[in-house]
Amino acid sequence: MRGASAAALVLSSSVSALTAAASPAAGACPAFPANNVWNTDISALPVHPSSAAWLGNMGGPSRLLHPDFGPSGGYPYGIPFNLVDARHPKINIAFTYSSESDHVPYPFGSDTSIEGGPGATGDRHAIMIDQSTCTLYELYNAQYNGPTGSTAGSGATWSLAGNGLRPAGWTSADAAGLPIFPGLLRVEEVNAGSVQHAIRFTTQQTDRSYIWPARPQAGAASNPSLPPMGARFRLRTGFDTSRFSAATQVVLKAMKHYGLILADNGSNWYFQGAAETGWSDTMISELKTIPAGQFDAIDESSLMIDPNSAQARQQAAAPAPSPAPRSAPIVAAAPPVILPTSLSPTDAATAAPGGDLTRYMVGRGAYGAPAADRPAVAAHGPTGYRDPTLAALLVAVGVLLAIAVALWLWWRRRGRRVSPSRPLS
Numbered sequence: 001m002r003g004a005s006a007a008a009l010v011l012s013s014s015v016s017a018l019t020a021a022a023s024p025a026a027g028a029c030p031a032f033p034a035n036n037v038w039n040t041d042i043s044a045l046p047v048h049p050s051s052a053a054w055l056g057n058m059g060g061p062s063r064l065l066h067p068d069f070g071p072s073g074g075y076p077y078g079i080p081f082n083l084v085d086a087r088h089p090k091i092n093i094a095f096t097y098s099s100e101s102d103h104v105p106y107p108f109g110s111d112t113s114i115e116g117g118p119g120a121t122g123d124r125h126a127i128m129i130d131q132s133t134c135t136l137y138e139l140y141n142a143q144y145n146g147p148t149g150s151t152a153g154s155g156a157t158w159s160l161a162g163n164g165l166r167p168a169g170w171t172s173a174d175a176a177g178l179p180i181f182p183g184l185l186r187v188e189e190v191n192a193g194s195v196q197h198a199i200r201f202t203t204q205q206t207d208r209s210y211i212w213p214a215r216p217q218a219g220a221a222s223n224p225s226l227p228p229m230g231a232r233f234r235l236r237t238g239f240d241t242s243r244f245s246a247a248t249q250v251v252l253k254a255m256k257h258y259g260l261i262l263a264d265n266g267s268n269w270y271f272q273g274a275a276e277t278g279w280s281d282t283m284i285s286e287l288k289t290i291p292a293g294q295f296d297a298i299d300e301s302s303l304m305i306d307p308n309s310a311q312a313r314q315q316a317a318a319p320a321p322s323p324a325p326r327s328a329p330i331v332a333a334a335p336p337v338i339l340p341t342s343l344s345p346t347d348a349a350t351a352a353p354g355g356d357l358t359r360y361m362v363g364r365g366a367y368g369a370p371a372a373d374r375p376a377v378a379a380h381g382p383t384g385y386r387d388p389t390l391a392a393l394l395v396a397v398g399v400l401l402a403i404a405v406a407l408w409l410w411w412r413r414r415g416r417r418v419s420p421s422r423p424l425s
Contacts, residue, residue: 027083029134029160038182040312051297054227058203059268061293069273070284075117078275086132097154100170134160138173163311166215176229176263177215185273195254202266233295234259247283
């Protein structure tokens with residue numbers, strides 16, 4: 001167990017120093033240091049040897065990404081977070097998974113926003129950030145029943161100024177034992193034009209193993225062809241983002257440089273954002289057209305300094321390609337989407353809570369690769385290479401060879417005084 005002083009107290013001087021670093025913000029606090037694994041650029045890391053197998057067991061390359069947040073629904077769609085300070089009352093909570101929870105007072109009350117709303121029946125995550133100590137508190141299945149009767153499935157705390165991880169094998173409010181907040185997309189950072197952290201996402205089935213920085217496994221089977229908790233995926237550098245709106249390009253750039261971290265079991269390729277107003281319908285719609293086949297699992301083991309720390313070894317990032325100029329409207333240029341007439345039993349079983357299949361179905365379907373990503377087949381054919389420049393070069397070389405042979409024959413005939421009509425012996 002971690003005591004309240006170890007989990008919650010942070011020296012103000014340390015907080016100020018980290019806030020000044022190139023780190024995402026959490027209100028008045030850093031969202032972990034800039035060298036935290038969540039905030040580390042992974043664009044130059046190698047592809048994992050199991051990438052293709054993992055992708056094949058996550059719905060396949062044609063499965064489309066699904067933003068698990070947005071402007072739809074009566075209650076804000078996504079995972080909310082609550083900024084508090086030292087004045088907010090803290091209470092003790094009874095946990096279902098007591099042995100793997102942090103038993104400290106939580107700033108949890110009737111005013112705390114819970115995932116899905118007050119009457120939700122899903123994961124009911126509650127995230128609270130105490131800005132006076134820069135402490136992150138997260139609850140799973142949070143149920144407020146007054147100062148002495150509140151419960152949760154599990155509870156975890158982190159110092160936002162440090163790189164601490166849960167003890168090995170311990171859960172958190174997430175199946176992977178990771179914090180949820182640093183993996184949420186937020187309106188303010190997208191509007192500011194820069195997302196500098198990895199994004200949390202889910203898949204249906206995982207292996208009974210986990211890799212750093214995840215802490216426990218929550219697998220369906222011992223199968224190395226299934227991705228483990230903690231697996232990280234990166235959007236391919238060559239994926240053309242120029243046809244998308246500015247907000248969508250911000251998110252896709254983050255996916256190329258920071259990627260997605262597998263943090264929970266759920267619907268394939270659902271990635272999470274904050275439950276906030278201000279999300280763009282255009283951005284949400286465009287993100288639903290991105291196929292999983294444009295991602296690779298990457299091997300980030302070289303970043304690990306200590307298996308019990310989220311501090312990551314910093315490496316030089318791959319240079320970002322210059323965006324191509326846009327001349328056509330973004331929405332008009334988007335690839336076509338073909339909606340299925342019905343969901344498969346597997347898809348239906350993992351649709352959005354409450355039986356609402358709309359969010360799950362919109363944006364699913366066949367993917368038409370953008371022109372920049374298709375092979376240049378016009379230069380090739382069944383009869384061989386047809387590049388006109390190369391063909392002209394080959395003709396010129398042939399002519400020069402013919403002239404050289406003719407000159408050599410003429411020289412030999414002249415030296416031996418042979419008649420032009422008589423063959424050389």
